[in-house]
Amino acid sequence: MAAPAVEVAELVKRYGTRTAVAGLSFEATSGEITALLGPNGAGKTTTVEICEGFRRPDGGSARVLGLDPRRDARRLKPRVGVMLQSGGIPPDARVGEVLRLAASLYAQPVDAEYLLVRLGLRESARVTCRRLSGGQRQRLSLALAIVGRPDLVFLDEPTAGLDPQARRATWELVDELRHQGTSVVMTTHYMEDADRLADHVVIVDHGRTVAQGSPAELTSQGAERQLRFRARPALDLDQLLSALPPGSTAKESPAGHYLIEGEVGPHLLATVTAWCASHDVLAEDLRIESRTLEDVFLDLTGRELRPS
């Protein structure tokens, strides 16, 4: 069993009086994609930047490939690829030049031309970086992180600001990296990134780990399925509930939209439709849904909008 790619334990980082990371712990298994998922300001970037050696923690520890990110920086730099959340690209240099320079800092880099084509930057190779769109810049940043064929890459918000096509291309590339043996640690606040890509999801909020597991493990906690339908408003839900197995819940929100949670199985479905038939109610859009990662995320981190 290989040592973990990243091991973070009880990590603490303060900026003045603000605590950005408050005792966060997680482990990224070697050869897997680990996603740190959390709202803006949850402490994801600070955690990753400590692992990259850019910041010193105020407490706890971070080990990267079994080494200390700051003390062993010289041994780690060639083995770890870094995609910054923003910046890092010289605006006056040309796209191709920037990638070729990055390649020349490594012993056996990926062919720069191949990466340009792969990330849809071939036509922009001779353009100065200041003229790139946000999405193109994002893709160049990703290319810079992986061109050195690292053992481990940190990708900070790799899909932020991408259009659907570019997002898909990024997913495919990250997935391929994993299949070829690279460990990936990425941050994101998009559910879909974590759902599609991650082997292991770490949900982070207020600088702490609030849950972790595979997407399947996370979504199977709590109510597994739910039944939804639309019908005329103000049905007598108490009456419906009395026909359902104990432990079920039913609510109407907004008016005319019904949600039933509990042991959603064939029996419950039959009971609901029978009850509707006996009350001359036509249940429209009747469907049984699994709990999504988004439901888990919102349950854990709250549904209210946050400042920042």
Place this chain on the structure above:
Amino acid sequence: MTTAPLLSPAPGAAPLPRMVVAQTAMELRTLLRNGEQLLLTLVIPTLLLVLFSLVPLLDQGPGRRVDFLAPGIIALAVMSTAFTGQAIATGFERRYGVLKRLGATPLPRWGLLAAKTATVAAVEIIQIAILSAVAVALGWRPSGSPLPVVVLVLAGTAAFSALGLLMAGILRAGATLAAANLVYVVLLALGGVLFPLSRFPDGIRSALELLPISALSGGLRAVLQHGAALPWQHLAVLLVWTAIAFTAAALTFRWE
């Protein structure tokens, strides 16, 4: 059809010389493509040299004007590249996160400094070659030997680079841009570049002689105009500036 290139892990740093050469080539290309930089490092010094050599606008003292002007303009060229250009470029590199990103690659910090130094040296060689050719065409007959000139230019480069990095390390990029240009103009006027410091009253003059630009222009003039060996006093002023600015820069410089 060829097989797709591998993305599989094969980590490793390139040999250090290759990294430094690649970084230097990149810095040099970006710099030579930058119009404002070329204006500062080549166009303005060349125009000043030609204009003030041909037209008696200022009293440069006894002797031919070009013999007085050429060493001063070379000092100005060194300052423009090592100080002004470097301060502005480094300030913006920090603002754009370029220094931070380089910090995540195998290129060590001193490898980056080596690349920046090599870039400054390469630009200075180009500047001095062009300015000397123009000066000779205007009738310049330098005296003295090349060795003290090289020593003075190296000391001046060290002092101005350290000052440039110090400024880029403490000010925001926009403020660095403004301040570096201001310093360029002020030192151009007060540093014995276009006219001798003897035009100033004694008290002011002895203070101005302690400026790095005056030490470099005065030292170069002592060698190239008057055939002196190594002007120790001027060299000492440059070395003191280097020591102070380098220490301060090392203490205050931020990579991001």
